[in-house]
Amino acid sequence: MADENDLLKRAQAYDREALAELYDKYAPLIYAYLYRRVSDVQVAEDLTSDVFVRMLRAIRTEWFWHTSFRAWLYRIAHNLAVDHFRRSGSSKEVRLGEYLSDGLNDPEDVLERKLERERLHAAIARLTPEQQQVLSLRFGERLTAREVAEIMGKSVGAVEALQHRALVALRRILKD
Amino acid sequence: MSRSIEQVLEQCLDEVTRTGDIETALRRHPQYAEELGPLLEAAIALRQHYAEVPLPPRRLAAGRARMLVEAVHQDSQDVQTPIHRQSRRLVLAVQVIGVLLLIITTLAVASGGVVSAANESLPSDVLYPVKLSVEEVQLALAPTPGSQVDMALRFAAIRSAEVRSMAQSGLPVPDTTLERLEWYLQYALNRASTAQDQADTLLLLVAKQTDAEMWLLDQAEETTPPWTRFRIQQARQIYHQVYDAALEEIDR
Numbered sequence: 089m090a091d092e093n094d095l096l097k098r099a100q101a102y103d104r105e106a107l108a109e110l111y112d113k114y115a116p117l118i119y120a121y122l123y124r125r126v127s128d129v130q131v132a133e134d135l136t137s138d139v140f141v142r143m144l145r146a147i148r149t150e151w152f153w154h155t156s157f158r159a160w161l162y163r164i165a166h167n168l169a170v171d172h173f174r175r176s177g178s179s180k181e182v183r184l185g186e187y188l189s190d191g192l193n194d195p196e197d198v199l200e201r202k203l204e205r206e207r208l209h210a211a212i213a214r215l216t217p218e219q220q221q222v223l224s225l226r227f228g229e230r231l232t233a234r235e236v237a238e239i240m241g242k243s244v245g246a247v248e249a250l251q252h253r254a255l256v257a258l259r260r261i262l263k264d
Numbered sequence: 265m266s267r268s269i270e271q272v273l274e275q276c277l278d279e280v281t282r283t284g285d286i287e288t289a290l291r292r293h294p295q296y297a298e299e300l301g302p303l304l305e306a307a308i309a310l311r312q313h314y315a316e317v318p319l320p321p322r323r324l325a326a327g328r329a330r331m332l333v334e335a336v337h338q339d340s341q342d343v344q345t346p347i348h349r350q351s352r353r354l355v356l357a358v359q360v361i362g363v364l365l366l367i368i369t370t371l372a373v374a375s376g377g378v379v380s381a382a383n384e385s386l387p388s389d390v391l392y393p394v395k396l397s398v399e400e401v402q403l404a405l406a407p408t409p410g411s412q413v414d415m416a417l418r419f420a421a422i423r424s425a426e427v428r429s430m431a432q433s434g435l436p437v438p439d440t441t442l443e444r445l446e447w448y449l450q451y452a453l454n455r456a457s458t459a460q461d462q463a464d465t466l467l468l469l470v471a472k473q474t475d476a477e478m479w480l481l482d483q484a485e486e487t488t489p490p491w492t493r494f495r496i497q498q499a500r501q502i503y504h505q506v507y508d509a510a511l512e513e514i515d516r
Contacts, residue, residue: 102338107335111331133321228315230311248268255273
């Protein structure tokens with residue numbers, strides 16, 4: 089696999105192979121992130137496509153991806169998710185599990201897991217968008233606090249504090 | 265040095281996500297164990313929850329094809345670049361001269377009243393385009409890299425003040441305001457990094473100004489209604505990225 093800096097240089101020249109390689113590497117990550125934010129496979133896939141078209145239009149003019157291409161993609165994805173919520177008038181959409189396979193045969197286990205998932209999902213939806221974002225990046229994307237800070241444009245300390253508040257709030261909601 | 269609970273939580277999260285062992289992590293911080301235990305359990309549950317991502321219906325293939333088609337389209341547009349760019353420069357020069365004449369005429373007729381009033385206008389106001397035109401002319405006439413950087417940063421700060429003012433009032437902030445903010449900052453960064461022997465001084469100026477603006481935006485965020493707060497956050501993010509880029513350029 090080619091070195092990423094080389095790939096990015098070639099992508100700036102609209103080299104199709106380099107672009108395809110970057111897409112194959114990052115599109116699944118961005119899709120997963122967007123799915124965790126919007127809870128809809130169709131919307132998440134459409135927004136993923138928008139992220140890469142926007143990346144393509146900006147890669148020659150913007151400077152920001154020089155610091156971290158991955159962080160830049162997440163920022164574009166975040167902005168598109170925010171725009172989506174603004175257009176649809178809600179950030180609280182909870183549509184659960186219709187495409188998920190539990191891999192369990194016992195109907196009671198399946199039901200129990202589904203209910204647990206719904207409870208957690210509903211609790212997450214009651215957090216602020218910023219709290220949802222930090223939890224999604226930390227525990228969904230499994231990024232470090234430093235990486236999350238870079239994506240959210242905050243200091244590491246601010247991310248740690250936000251993460252703490254988000255977990256406390258989530259715990260409180262789950263207990264109610 | 266005493267560590268805050270946020271820092272201890274972060275340390276425990278790192279450990280627990282590696283080992284999956286909550287008990288051992290908590291034994292290192294007995295004074296926080298009662299509070300951190302439930303938070304670590306919630307974090308583990310979140311990881312399991314977030315791990316369940318269904319496959320995309322079209323396996324992302326349509327997006328890949330769309331991006332590659334767009335690349336061909338962009339590429340074919342840029343093939344015309346040399347002539348295209350020159351003609352665009354010509355058009356821009358004519359536009360600048362036109363706007364300049366318009367402003368001079370306006371100044372002569374209205375003794376500066378309109379331009380002065382436009383300076384106070386917001387994106388939703390009738391006189392706002394006059395304000396932008398005056399800025400464009402001023403920037404086009406700035407003679408040195410130093411004055412260009414200084415002016416672009418000043419205009420970016422005006423955009424930032426507009427974002428703060430509108431967002432704090434709960435008014436929608438147009439995308440174009442943030443785009444202009446971003447454009448001015450990129451322009452400042454670009455001019456600073458290519459200013460040869462002045463580059464470090466100008467990049468430092470960019471870093472200082474962006475840092476000061478981030479502080480103002482942080483302050484504004486606290487008094488901004490939730491439905492417009494994301495605009496303040498977006499503006500802050502733009503500043504933060506330019507701040508990082510300026511520091512990185514200085515390090516090189």
